[in-house]
Amino acid sequence: MNQVPERLLRVCLPACILSVAILLIAAAGCTNTASAGGDSISGSVTGDYAGGTIYVAAIDAAAYTASDIRIMETEGHPERSQYVSGFAALDAPGDYVIPGLPPGNYTVYAWADTDDDGRIDHLDYRDPTGWYCTASHLTPVHVAVTPGNATTGIDVALVAPTPYPGDDREIAVGSGGGRLTIMKGCRVLQLRGTPEERAYAYGYLCAPQIRDWIDYVLVESFMQSPSEYEDLFVPYIKEHMAPANPAYMAELDAMLSGMAASGTDLHLSSVSRNVTRYDLLAENTYDFMLYYKLYGLMMGDLGINRTTTGDAGVSPHLCTSAIAWGNLTANEEIAGGVIHGKNMDGEIDLRKVTVNSLLVIATEPGSGGKRTVGIDWPGFIGTFNGMNEDGLVLVPHSSPSIPDWNATNLTPTTFLYMDTLRSESDVAGAWAYWESANGTRTGGNNAGVSAPYGNGTGSVPAAFETDSYGGAVRGPGVVEPDDCLLIANNYYLYRGAYPPAVERVDGYHATVRPTDYRYQNMLAVLDGYREEGKTIGTPEMIALMQSASVSEEYRGTTEYTFIAYPDAGAFAVAKEDLAKGILDAPFAEFAHFEFEEVFERGAAA
Numbered sequence: 001m002n003q004v005p006e007r008l009l010r011v012c013l014p015a016c017i018l019s020v021a022i023l024l025i026a027a028a029g030c031t032n033t034a035s036a037g038g039d040s041i042s043g044s045v046t047g048d049y050a051g052g053t054i055y056v057a058a059i060d061a062a063a064y065t066a067s068d069i070r071i072m073e074t075e076g077h078p079e080r081s082q083y084v085s086g087f088a089a090l091d092a093p094g095d096y097v098i099p100g101l102p103p104g105n106y107t108v109y110a111w112a113d114t115d116d117d118g119r120i121d122h123l124d125y126r127d128p129t130g131w132y133c134t135a136s137h138l139t140p141v142h143v144a145v146t147p148g149n150a151t152t153g154i155d156v157a158l159v160a161p162t163p164y165p166g167d168d169r170e171i172a173v174g175s176g177g178g179r180l181t182i183m184k185g186c187r188v189l190q191l192r193g194t195p196e197e198r199a200y201a202y203g204y205l206c207a208p209q210i211r212d213w214i215d216y217v218l219v220e221s222f223m224q225s226p227s228e229y230e231d232l233f234v235p236y237i238k239e240h241m242a243p244a245n246p247a248y249m250a251e252l253d254a255m256l257s258g259m260a261a262s263g264t265d266l267h268l269s270s271v272s273r274n275v276t277r278y279d280l281l282a283e284n285t286y287d288f289m290l291y292y293k294l295y296g297l298m299m300g301d302l303g304i305n306r307t308t309t310g311d312a313g314v315s316p317h318l319c320t321s322a323i324a325w326g327n328l329t330a331n332e333e334i335a336g337g338v339i340h341g342k343n344m345d346g347e348i349d350l351r352k353v354t355v356n357s358l359l360v361i362a363t364e365p366g367s368g369g370k371r372t373v374g375i376d377w378p379g380f381i382g383t384f385n386g387m388n389e390d391g392l393v394l395v396p397h398s399s400p401s402i403p404d405w406n407a408t409n410l411t412p413t414t415f416l417y418m419d420t421l422r423s424e425s426d427v428a429g430a431w432a433y434w435e436s437a438n439g440t441r442t443g444g445n446n447a448g449v450s451a452p453y454g455n456g457t458g459s460v461p462a463a464f465e466t467d468s469y470g471g472a473v474r475g476p477g478v479v480e481p482d483d484c485l486l487i488a489n490n491y492y493l494y495r496g497a498y499p500p501a502v503e504r505v506d507g508y509h510a511t512v513r514p515t516d517y518r519y520q521n522m523l524a525v526l527d528g529y530r531e532e533g534k535t536i537g538t539p540e541m542i543a544l545m546q547s548a549s550v551s552e553e554y555r556g557t558t559e560y561t562f563i564a565y566p567d568a569g570a571f572a573v574a575k576e577d578l579a580k581g582i583l584d585a586p587f588a589e590f591a592h593f594e595f596e597e598v599f600e601r602g603a604a605a
Contacts, residue, residue, distance in 0.1 A: 041143055041151045042097040045090060045110055047158035048128040052114040054090040055079040056156060058098050058106040061142045069107075070556040074581030077118045093158070105142040108132040110156045122352040123578040124163035129351060130156045136227060138220040138270060139350070161216055161353055162208035171204050173197040173258075176366055179601070180205040183360070184591040186573060188598050189378075192364040195247070196254040199381060203258025209357045209378035210259060211266055214279045217377075218286055219270040221349035223293060226271050232302075233292055234278050237410075242281060244409035244439055251381050252280040283379045285412035287398055288442035295402050295505070302405060318346035318557070319397040320518045320548040321448035321487040323461040324536040328483055333537040336455040337567030341541040342385060342395040342448060343548055343586065344375075348559045348576070355559050355576045362598040369422035373598055375562045375573055382414025383421065389595065390425040391452040391566035397487050400507035401444030401467035401496065411439030417447070426451045427459035431473055434464060441468050444507060448487045452567045463487045467507075470497025479512050481526055484536075488519045488548075517551040538563065538572070538590075545586035556583040561590075569595040 045054055057079055059069065064083050072081045079087045085106065088096040098108075111120050111129045121127045131140045132154045143154050164187050170179040176193010178201030189205065191198040203210065223229040242249055256277055259266060266274040282289060296302040325338040347354045354377065361374045361383070370390060374383030387393045394417045403410075416437060424430045427449050444467045451459035463474040463485060472494040476485050479492045490509050496502035512519055525547045529540060536544075541563055549558040560575040570593060577588040 039101050039103070039145055039147065039149070040097055040099040041101060041106065041108060041145060041154050042095070043108075043132070043152065043154035043156065044095050045093050045130070045156050045158065047093070047130060047156075048160040049093050049112055049158060050114055050128075050160075052112050052116050052127075054093065054096075054110060054112045054158070055087055056090070056096045056098060056108065056110040057087040058085050058101055058108055058143075059083055060085050060102075061105040061107050070583055073120055073122070074583065075119075078120055101145045103145050103147050105144055107140045108143050108154050108156060109140065110158060112158055121578075122356070124356060125160045125351070128158035128160035130158040131350070132156055137224055138226065139224050159216070159351065161212040161351055161356070163356060164206075164209060169205050171201050173201045173204075176364075177201045178205050183598065184593070186360050186591050187358065188360045188362060190362045190364075190599065190601070192366065194366040195251045195381075197366065198363065199251040199254035200258035200261075202381070203255035203260075204262045205258075206359075206378040207259035207262040207264035207266070210255075210280070210283075211264065211268065211275055212353055213357060213377055213379055214275060214283055215268045215270050216351050216353050217347070217349045218279070218283050218289070219268065221351075222286060222290060222347075228293070228297065229282075230271055232297070233289055234282065236292065236302075237281055237285065238278060240408050241285065241410040241412070242278065245281075245411060245415060248284075248381065248412075248415055249277060249281070252277045252284075255280060255379070255381065280379055281412075283377075284382050284414045285410075285442060287396070287413055287445075288403065288410070290398075291403050291443045296405065301402060318489060319344055319395075320489075320522070320545070321395055321397065321463075321485075322522055322541065322544045322548075323448060323450050323485040323487075324541070325450075325453045325461060326456065326483070328536050331535040331537050334535075334565070335567070336453070337565070338450045338453045338461060339536060339538070339541050340393055340395070340448065340450045340461065340564040340566065341545045341586075342562045342564075343545050343558045344385065344560045344562065345549065345554070345558045348557055352576075352578060355578060358560055358573075358575050360573065360593070360598055364599065365422060370425075371599065372418065372421045373571065373595060374418075375560065375571075376414075380414055382412060382416075382418040384414055384417065385562045386417055386421050387564050387566070387571055387595065388421040388425075389569075391569055391595075392421060392425055392427075392430060393448075393450045393564040393566055394420060394430065395448045395562065395564075397446040397448060397463075397489050399444035399446045399465065399467070399489050399491055400502070400505035401491075402501040402504060403443035404440055404468035404498075404501075407440035407468065409439045410442050411437070413442060413445055416441065427462050431462070431464060434466070434471070441466055441471075443468055444491075444502075446487050446489065446491070448485075450564065450566050454567060458567075461485050463493075465491045465494035467494075467496065467501055468498075469501060470494070480523060484526060486519055486522050488516060490516070517553040518548040521547040521551050542586055542590070546584070549584040549586055558584040558586060561585040563590070571595065 176197035375385040447464040450461040474493040563572040572590040574590040
């Protein structure tokens with residue numbers, strides 16, 4: 001495997017709002033033997049517990065970045081990490097005290113080392129985790145320590161979400177149904193039949209994971225404020241999105257029925273009620289929810305006077321692609337065809353639900369549409385990273401543009417992508433479909449689109465640079481490079497059919513700026529290939545994805561990487577390695593699949 005050039009491997013300060021949300025853990029060096037006194041933090045630990053030592057750590061919130069904390073998680077004995085100002089160790093849930101803390105603000109993070117192996121095991125949620133937060137702000141809230149004063153009542157609840165079952169599960173629904181299995185270490189969900197049959201089977205087989213994704217990613221990690229989710233966002237999508245998507249709402253209702261039939265407790269702890277169809281819709285449009293939070297609430301575009309303050313949640317402006325073809329791929333492996341690499345960056349939640357729950361979803365529609373494979377999360381009936389049986393690939397990259405808040409026919413990006421994949425075969429057809437599709441797009445989106453190239457007889461890849469008001473198709477050469485297509489999170493061609501939507505958030509760049517760090521890193525790697533006379537195959541594409549995930553903008557936030565081979569009808573996927581502590585997916589091991597392989601009904605591989 002090619003390595004990222006050393007000059008690109010820089011420790012970097014995350015610029016994205018996501019990084020604020022990742023703050024957790026800590027440790028450093030005391031046991032729970034003191035009573036609460038001055039310069040201390042105390043409280044109680046409750047929640048999920050299956051044995052082992054419980055650690056409660058205080059992290060200096062002013063001194064360390066989210067990248068530091070992410071690194072600390074991978075260390076042996078993180079409670080003694082350099083990032084920790086003090087910790088308490090408990091034999092069981094109960095009261096704790098962390099004494100002797102210097103004055104300042106702290107993040108209080110806890111975990112149960114279930115098997116006492118001296119590390120935090122996130123894989124399949126083996127070690128429950130938790131942190132101090134409030135009912136109005138579910139991600140870590142800073143705790144102040146002042147000289148001579150004891151800070152009390154800093155309670156933490158440990159949570160262990162539900163992992164996928166270890167065995168195969170299958171259900172027949174009418175003439176269709178579904179199967180949840182494991183192939184090459186990846187969870188694969190196979191669905192067949194009518195939309196409602198597929199959705200029912202999906203809900204039945206993945207109910208706990210869908211519930212947990214809504215509870216711990218959508219509400220807790222992304223929206224962060226239960227009241228804003230319940231009182232503002234859910235009513236908004238009921239009015240502006242649900243009425244325009246009746247067919248998909250019927251699928252979501254069928255999914256909810258399947259979840260209920262599975263016997264799963266559908267209670268959402270974050271909002272103290274059961275899952276509804278609108279939670280499933282909100283999940284399928286979570287990227288728009290982040291726009292809503294960042295632009296609508298934080299910038300006041302919706303005319304709402306917020307009563308709370310704090311960060312704007314996860315930034316939607318992440319993800320990176322590199323697409324090569326023709327002379328750049330004239331080698332034995334790719335034979336002049338297309339190779340398309342995509343990093344999914346920034347959605348990693350504190351509990352690692354976005355990593356543990358990743359699915360390869362193979363769908364056989366019963367209505368005559370094309371078969372699709374999506375690399376998605378449980379609950380998605382649309383797709384974000386998808387490929388169809390003809391080799392057409394669509395992947396997302398959010399881009400700054402204020403959505404059309406007044407539209408009442410908003411269509412989630414995931415639905416638009418899935419509809420395109422089920423009906424089209426090439427790049428031109430995909431763009432024609434987008435131009436004719438009903439509904440208003442939900443905001444800035446750079447779609448990376450590729451299809452079989454066939455040594456010049458097929459489609460040239462493109463970036464669909466779009467927002468709620470219009471769009472443009474960017475091919476190679478609009479900005480450097482001329483013979484390859486790089487895509488990140490701003491426009492290089494589209495200035496906005498309604499320019500203020502783009503201008504207000506600096507969405508258009510006339511050239512590649514020095515601060516377009518991920519793009520610049522990939523350009524540097526491409527320059528190295530040209531100097532060496534090297535073409536691009538899988539190792540070279542992996543190195544490009546690695547360079548994008550390690551930049552001055554951020555590192556340690558690429559939860560998975562998807563590589564598509566449209567001409568070959570194949571793909572590969574890697575995700576953050578929770579066992580080995582590899583934080584960025586393109587540095588982990590890839591599982592390679594033929595498109596047809598994930599539809600096979602035989603024994604799991």
